[in-house]
Amino acid sequence: MSLLLESLRHQVLDVFLSLPQQNLSAAPPCPDLYDWAWLYGGQPVYMVLITLLGAALNVFVLLVFCLHKKACTVAEVYLSNLAAADLVLVSCLPFWAVNVSNGFDWPFGRFMCKAVNLGIKINTYCTINFLVLISMDRYVALVHTLSHGRMRRTKYAKLGCVLMWGVGLLLSVPTLVFRDVKHFPEYGVTACFLEYPNLSAALFFDVMLIVFSFIVPISIISFCTVKIIQALKVQVAGRVSAERGEQKATHLMLAVLxxxxxxxxxxxxxxxxxxxxxxxxxxxxxxxxxxxICNQIFTYLAMFNSVLNPVVYVIVGKNFRKKVFEIFTEWNLKKSVTSESSRSSHLSSTLKTLA
Incomplete structure (x- = not known):
């Protein structure tokens, strides 16, 4: 069983990295220097906690954006899609929690093996791409202020989000193709694993992941961030104050980044x-x-981002807190009006009876 764990301990990591599975019958090239029992025992608990917290917080964020009487701004369209991407991730984690606690014996079938890993890989690409859209929006708003009225419209923001979901799905196709379920009778498990045809293909898709989920997006975000900071410095030096709403949105973008x-x-x-x-x-x-060991620990840190984002909205996003307050105020007002109407109706019925 220890050899099986050695071969399959990348399972949770593979969801993000597209690492090829080692041959289950091959001996590991290096001796184990760590006792992995504590990690395997803690994985399911951690993933369940991330699922519960992430689902509750991201559903809360989406409800605030959907229930508020005012239409979402461009920045809020992007943030709501970011929350939706985080929700996709946390909805897939329980399956992996069961898989790990089950000794890497996948009980959900081939379709769910592909679907669950596809959903998590889409999150990997879409999360960073929505941050790219948010950064570009702030760049246009603060650096190209004269043209931002034409370019920063919600219909363009929604179109951009649809495009990014499509890009995330397209880049996740290798996961859909090469993820499979296979029974290993020598170990008595049916594993959901990633099997590329050769090492060259594996390295190609790993490099593609690094380039399109980090290097290219971070380069765009870095360029936009530098220009945004320069624009803010110019405004301060020239004693030109940007719109208060734009400053708040920029601070929130920088915090999320x-x-x-x-x-x-x-x-x-x-x-x-x-x-x-x-x-x-x-x-x-x-x-x-x-x-x-770093692969495992840092994978869990990456998962935590889906919980951290909604917390950042509440702490940094003053407009978001304002929307929450307005929704609860309106809800309490409707509740009191309904209660008062109910009491009035009851009193009227009582008076008619007495008459």
């Missing part, structure tokens, strides 16, 4: 090292052992 970097930067850094190691450019059992 910081939360993403804290959660995802270590994950992508380890991903790069892992690709270099499997390509033969880096080597050594010590490095492989360090990458093993």
């Amino acid at each position: 910081l939360a993403f970097l804290v959660c995802w930067l270590p994950f992508h850094a380890v991903t790069v090292l892992d690709v270099l190691s499997r390509a033969g450019l880096l080597g050594g059992c010590a490095l492989e052992s360090v990458l093993e």
